[in-house]
Amino acid sequence: DVKVTQSSRYLVKRTGEKVFLECVQDMDHENMFWYRQDPGLGLRLIYFSYDVKMKEKGDIPEGYSVSREKKERFSLILESASTNQTSMYLCASSPSSAPRNEQFFGPGTRLTVL
């Protein structure tokens, strides 16, 4: 069964803290994605990676960085968390070869920055 897991379901951090969100997929997918989800705005792409050590900026990369040292793991890093980064963060993965390029999503991490 396809599986994307995220390290935490809920996280509370203070302004200025460094925050790591981890995502692991067990499907040997080449592509991995980080989105944030805010009410009424849908999902917005932060960063994505199409191979190990490769990364591309999405639509809203400011304030975030990512790391992909292994194929199965894609980390999102908030160098200095701010209150406007309070959101639901969703990780997804997809294979390069599938014609419809379906993305498989993790359950999400709800981050609150105080």
Add this chain to the structure above:
Amino acid sequence: GEDVEQSLFLSVREGDSSVINCTYTDSSSTYLYWYKQEPGAGLQLLTYIFSNMDMKQDQRLTVLLNKKDKHLSLRIADTQTGDSAIYFCAERDAGNKLTFGGGTRVLVKP
């Protein structure tokens, strides 16, 4: 950039049909998707349609695509309480990037 728009909310009675609408602006869309998000869960792909198709039916789900008007709809027949969720449409451009709409919250009343 590309834009995908959906209405925010839909209320429907159990047993009736639901229709969720979506408009998009990218004329180079290759695939269009409908995802479902249940409370506390990630997104799950419901169905998809290739951009050269007009209609796709999958059990209780019917997807209609009007490429000229850039309008996509999802019809759920015989709506059940388990269909209460947020539904996202998304379009995939020629560069394989997905752009999501804001989501439509569907509430099914018994």
